[in-house]
Amino acid sequence: MTKIEMKIMRQLCHDNINSFMGLCLRPNSVCVVREFCAKSSLMDILRNRDLKLDHLFIASFVEDLIKGMIYLHESELKVHGNLKSTNCLITSRWALQVADFGLHEIRDDQKWDCDYLLWQSLLWTSPELLKETEYGKRTVKGTQKGDVYAFGIILHELITRQGPYQLIEYQDHTKVEDVVRSVGEGTCFRPSLAGLECQGYLMDTMRLCWSEYPEQRPDFKHVIRHKLKPMFAGIYKRNIMDHMVVMMEKYQNQLEDLVEERTAELREEKRRTEHLLQRMLPKSVAQQLLNGHSVVPESFPSVTIYFSDIVGFTKISGESTPLQVVAFLNKLYTLFDSIIKQYDVYKVETIGDAYMVVSGVPSYKTESYHAEQIGTMALHLLAAVRDFRIPHRPEDQLMLRIGLHTGSCVAGVVGKTMPRYCLFGDTVNTASRMESNGEPLKVHCSSSTHRVLNSVDGFELEERGILNIKGKGAMTTFWLTGRKGFVFSPSYPDYETEEEPDIFPRREIGGCSSFNNTSAAMRAVQNSKLGLNRESTLSLARPKEGHSSILKRLVERAKNTETSIPAYFTPANGVSFGTINPLTRPIERSSQESGRSQASNRFRRKTLTPKLTRHNHDSNGRMHGSNGRIAFDDEDIVVRKRSTSLPDGEVLNLELLDLYSSLSAVPSHPPLDSSPSFYSPSPNPRLSQLVDGSFTSDSSARSSQYPSYRDLPEIVPRKRSLSCGDKLSMLGLEEEEDEEEEMDRRLSNGEPLEADSSPLITPPPKGRRARKPRKSTLSLQPTDGNVLAKKPFWHPSLRDKSPDASFSSLWRRLAKSIGDETLEQSPNCNRRPVNSRQPTPPPSSTPLNNASEPLLNASLMV
Ligand SMILES: Nc1nc2c(ncn2[C@@H]2O[C@H](COP(=O)(O)OP(=O)(O)OP(=O)(O)O)[C@@H](O)[C@H]2O)c(=O)[nH]1
Numbered sequence: 001m002t003k004i005e006m007k008i009m010r011q012l013c014h015d016n017i018n019s020f021m022g023l024c025l026r027p028n029s030v031c032v033v034r035e036f037c038a039k040s041s042l043m044d045i046l047r048n049r050d051l052k053l054d055h056l057f058i059a060s061f062v063e064d065l066i067k068g069m070i071y072l073h074e075s076e077l078k079v080h081g082n083l084k085s086t087n088c089l090i091t092s093r094w095a096l097q098v099a100d101f102g103l104h105e106i107r108d109d110q111k112w113d114c115d116y117l118l119w120q121s122l123l124w125t126s127p128e129l130l131k132e133t134e135y136g137k138r139t140v141k142g143t144q145k146g147d148v149y150a151f152g153i154i155l156h157e158l159i160t161r162q163g164p165y166q167l168i169e170y171q172d173h174t175k176v177e178d179v180v181r182s183v184g185e186g187t188c189f190r191p192s193l194a195g196l197e198c199q200g201y202l203m204d205t206m207r208l209c210w211s212e213y214p215e216q217r218p219d220f221k222h223v224i225r226h227k228l229k230p231m232f233a234g235i236y237k238r239n240i241m242d243h244m245v246v247m248m249e250k251y252q253n254q255l256e257d258l259v260e261e262r263t264a265e266l267r268e269e270k271r272r273t274e275h276l277l278q279r280m281l282p283k284s285v286a287q288q289l290l291n292g293h294s295v296v297p298e299s300f301p302s303v304t305i306y307f308s309d310i311v312g313f314t315k316i317s318g319e320s321t322p323l324q325v326v327a328f329l330n331k332l333y334t335l336f337d338s339i340i341k342q343y344d345v346y347k348v349e350t351i352g353d354a355y356m357v358v359s360g361v362p363s364y365k366t367e368s369y370h371a372e373q374i375g376t377m378a379l380h381l382l383a384a385v386r387d388f389r390i391p392h393r394p395e396d397q398l399m400l401r402i403g404l405h406t407g408s409c410v411a412g413v414v415g416k417t418m419p420r421y422c423l424f425g426d427t428v429n430t431a432s433r434m435e436s437n438g439e440p441l442k443v444h445c446s447s448s449t450h451r452v453l454n455s456v457d458g459f460e461l462e463e464r465g466i467l468n469i470k471g472k473g474a475m476t477t478f479w480l481t482g483r484k485g486f487v488f489s490p491s492y493p494d495y496e497t498e499e500e501p502d503i504f505p506r507r508e509i510g511g512c513s514s515f516n517n518t519s520a521a522m523r524a525v526q527n528s529k530l531g532l533n534r535e536s537t538l539s540l541a542r543p544k545e546g547h548s549s550i551l552k553r554l555v556e557r558a559k560n561t562e563t564s565i566p567a568y569f570t571p572a573n574g575v576s577f578g579t580i581n582p583l584t585r586p587i588e589r590s591s592q593e594s595g596r597s598q599a600s601n602r603f604r605r606k607t608l609t610p611k612l613t614r615h616n617h618d619s620n621g622r623m624h625g626s627n628g629r630i631a632f633d634d635e636d637i638v639v640r641k642r643s644t645s646l647p648d649g650e651v652l653n654l655e656l657l658d659l660y661s662s663l664s665a666v667p668s669h670p671p672l673d674s675s676p677s678f679y680s681p682s683p684n685p686r687l688s689q690l691v692d693g694s695f696t697s698d699s700s701a702r703s704s705q706y707p708s709y710r711d712l713p714e715i716v717p718r719k720r721s722l723s724c725g726d727k728l729s730m731l732g733l734e735e736e737e738d739e740e741e742e743m744d745r746r747l748s749n750g751e752p753l754e755a756d757s758s759p760l761i762t763p764p765p766k767g768r769r770a771r772k773p774r775k776s777t778l779s780l781q782p783t784d785g786n787v788l789a790k791k792p793f794w795h796p797s798l799r800d801k802s803p804d805a806s807f808s809s810l811w812r813r814l815a816k817s818i819g820d821e822t823l824e825q826s827p828n829c830n831r832r833p834v835n836s837r838q839p840t841p842p843p844s845s846t847p848l849n850n851a852s853e854p855l856l857n858a859s860l861m862v
């Protein structure tokens with residue numbers, strides 16, 4: 001039985017049927033050898049969220065599946081018996097092929113690696129077959145109605161992309177088993193249609209296909225194909241070859257988008273890393289490290305250093321929980337950080353309650369400038385601390401002691417694991433001594449700082465007297481009490497709503513997080529006269545070429561929420577407000593660009609509303625003979641006839657396709673009339689209309705690039721080029737249309753459809769390989785006996801088939817690759833169809849030219 005079945009299987013030949021080669025028997029397993037499909041299974045494709053499948057892809061898969069199943073059901077095999085999305089394979093050219101049919105006797109003993117796989121494989125099995133097989137304990141041949149049931153489940157999968165019964169997330173068998181048992185119990189448990197975004201006819205078809213009673217399920221050829229006809233309208237509008245080119249282009253564009261998105265993510269990660277580094281080290285130093293340079297220690301002549309410490313911190317910590325201490329210090333240092341941002345200073349470090357800041361490092365200006373920055377900052381911090389409340393001890397006044405000193409120092413990076421930018425020299429010690437010998441809520445400074453501050457306008461200093469400083473001896477020191485003209489408000493920013501560092505929380509990509517709480521930030525600015533961090537808010541605003549879609553979206557979003565952000569510049573430390581609108585320019589630019597596809601960029605110089613001029617058209621608007629023209633104001637582009645089936649060997653003008661698709665964002669224009677010049681309402685269809693030789697208005701094709709199923713027209717008058725499997729050579733074009741119309745009429749009148757007297761697929765003559773009529777656009781041409789020679793390499797009839805991959809050459813490759821394994825099938829069997837239009841190349845001269853892509857796939861069955 002199996003041998004006969006295999007013979008039949010080997011004779012099957014259809015673009016949508018995966019070729020079966022034979023079996024390879026091993027001691028404990030049987031390998032099925034079949035054609036390899038580069039893009040793996042439909043289930044894998046649907047699960048891959050990176051792949052955007054628009055309705056054209058889905059419709060094309062459905063159409064291929066239906067064609068394959070019609071062929072299979074009309075073949076001698078009659079039944080698939082194992083239809084599921086893992087057995088619908090996708091070729092490198094995005095054609096769907098039905099695989100793993102038949103051989104139920106061999107599968108009967110199949111062992112599953114785990115229970116999940118067993119139960120999962122039953123999700124496509126109809127209730128009556130579940131009962132018959134006792135939930136997969138036995139394998140049966142299956143039935144055509146069972147295949148239809150499986151098709152219904154696959155259709156649902158195609159729409160939801162969430163696996164059969166939307167169980168994509170469940171990887172344990174219990175849930176899957178529950179579902180299978182519910183189906184088997186005959187309770188009409190089926191995938192949910194609630195909230196499904198698809199048109200009514202799709203849901204109807206699904207419901208019909210998975211009817212509880214097999215006799216209520218429709219057949220593929222007459223009912224399913226007819227019911228789903230509106231879905232294929234998009235495909236038929238183009239001919240299959242145009243469609244394939246468009247599909248491949250779309251795939252390519254998707255890949256480009258994906259690369260762009262990933263690049264944007266990478267860029268963002270890099271930005272975060274750099275940002276993190278820049279928070280740990282001064283910017284210039286971080287940049288040197290990022291550039292791979294070592295940082296040489298640098299000496300600075302006269303910098304001013306600030307030290308502060310909390311008086312009684314040890315006592316406070318002793319009386320508090322560690323978490324309270326962390327919360328307290330976090331609140332305090334967030335406040336400090338927000339203040340010091342306004343000054344030209346660098347925060348060196350915090351050690352416990354100690355806070356160290358320097359001005360003059362790593363970029364040095366003048367002695368007085370740096371002393372002035374630190375002096376003003378110290379007064380500002382002191383003012384803020386007076387009003388500061390310890391969160392868990394609101395009654396206590398925080399006692400901060402501040403010390404300043406001016407002098408020379410050396411700065412450099414120490415350590416490799418956690419590199420730190422440190423200051424060295426006696427100036428650091430002296431500044432620390434000034435702090436430790438100071439008094440709470442006072443700024444204590446050395447004589448050198450006093451000298452410099454005295455030279456700057458407005459600083460008020462009082463001599464403290466002579467102090468014996470440990471390790472230094474007697475020193476005259478001073479109190480910095482204020483600065484004339486500067487009133488530091490005791491209020492401080494609402495640090496709880498202050499912008500958070502965007503390196504740790506992954507909230508928004510692209511630096512928009514700074515604006516997340518715009519109003520809070522503005523409030524903070526107004527309350528405290530503090531500025532926003534211009535640096536971080538502007539980081540997104542750098543214009544850059546080739547915005548990724550993620551960035552485009554972000555910029556668009558930012559634009560929508562955009563407000564003028566008051567930004568505070570500190571020429572006089574806290575007196576003036578300005579307004580910046582950092583995002584405006586780049587947004588304008590990116591939003592203009594976002595509306596266009598990449599292809600459009602190439603044609604940007606052309607006007608976006610091209611005038612099409614028809615040439616050689618008749619009164620019906622049909623185009624004759626040679627080329628049409630598109631006039632772009634002053635430029636003419638020749639529209640070539642679709643070339644692939646033309647005897648003069650013209651080629652499809654892909655550039656033009658690109659151009660047309662690039663114009664898809666152009667708003668619609670009035671439909672065509674018969675005047676010689678008109679506007680293009682929708683570019684892509686226009687091309688297909690041009691090449692098809694007829695002009696009709698086409699509204700459905702104006703939909704966006706990824707329309708939902710709702711966008712599909714309910715009923716679209718069939719206007720199509722013929723596709724593979726159509727019996728055009730026998731019927732002629734008109735007969736084909738008549739047959740369709742007749743079927744439409746009968747179905748709409750509720751008349752039964754009797755078996756087709758002229759089947760699309762001629763049943764294979766007994767003992768001979770089925771001959772499949774291959775037509776498509778070729779049939780529009782006078783057959784000259786060697787039409788195949790004119791087929792381009794991507795012609796559907798050649799999809800995934802090496803022209804030289806005759807069975808014998810495949811067999812030789814297989815035999816070579818598996819050595820002396822037993823092969824069930826005779827290699828001498830000639831698989832070339834008797835009436836094949838392509839002469840069979842002699843086996844000896846058959847080059848194995850497709851070696852880079854394996855053509856065989858051996859799936860293991862234990
Ligand atoms: N790329 C590629 N992947 C394949 C091919 N055939 C199968 N696969 C992968 O292997 C998975 C499992 O396929 P099979 O081994 O046939 O198992 P199954 O379809 O779940 O079960 P049965 O066919 O009933 O044995 C598929 O989902 C694909 O991911 C192929 O031709 N090409």
Ligand SMILES: [Mg+2]
Nearest residue numbers: 086087099100
């Ligand atoms: Mg399989």
